[in-house]
Amino acid sequence: MKVKCSRCGAINELSRMFCTQCASKLDLTQLVEAERSGAARLFSGLFRLLLTVLVLGTVGLLLWPVEPTGAVGSAADARAMVESLQYFQQAIHSRTIVDRVVSEAQVNGYLAEVLRQNRKALRSEGFRLGVREINLVFTREDFTALVLANWGPISLSYEIKGVPYLKNKRFEVVVQKVRWGHLPLPDPAAAWVSSRVAGMFLRMEKELAILNSLGRCDLGNGRVYVATRGS
Secondary structure, eight states: OEEEOTTTOOEEOTTOSBOTTTOOBOOTTOEEOOOOOHHHHHHHHHHHHHHHHHHHHHHHHHTSOOOOOSOOOOHHHHHHHHHHHHHHHHHHHHTOOOEEEEEHHHHHHHHHHHHHHOGGGGOOTTTOOEEEEEEEEEOSSOEEEEEEEEETTEEEEEEEEEEEEEETTEEEEEEEEEEETTEEOOHHHHHHHHHHHHHHHHTOHHHHHHHTTEEEEEEETTEEEEEEOOO
């Protein structure tokens, strides 16, 4: 802040008592904001530009959906998955040990059929979005679950990469990475998205009961090997 002379209008430093131009006594209540230097104005402009680019870039990554890369299942794949689920249900009921290899296409085909029959079955209460596709990818190290959804005319995607494991007769997933669109999320946001995606699968009670009854769950490229615990 500086002091403006009420007589001649000259701008003086705040520490002065008399005007440097007309020597009149300064009224210290006549304060004005000092004009910033050219360098300060340039720095301020660059900062605003960088902030704008950062915000637009973040929004762009959020709204840039990831394309599914997992095998797209057919109606035949969905039927094969239904047969596998019935096979495991019978084994769980009789408490026998059975195993089967389930393909990526069978899982994705089955999820597509469930979603087609009842879109509310895979709707997340946390997102309140229209889920249009769920696509899983299996590798030897981990699996990736991609959820594609619509928010009005906007397409969104949520991607979770993790490793399944069985603990205390429960099926769990160690989450390794979470992305919203193409933007990797920090831990707090990743936990929020993970809980919402998990909420969709928790609605599939029959399938979850089978997962909780497994004794083994080994991943492979494009498939997963599962076996029941037996008695």
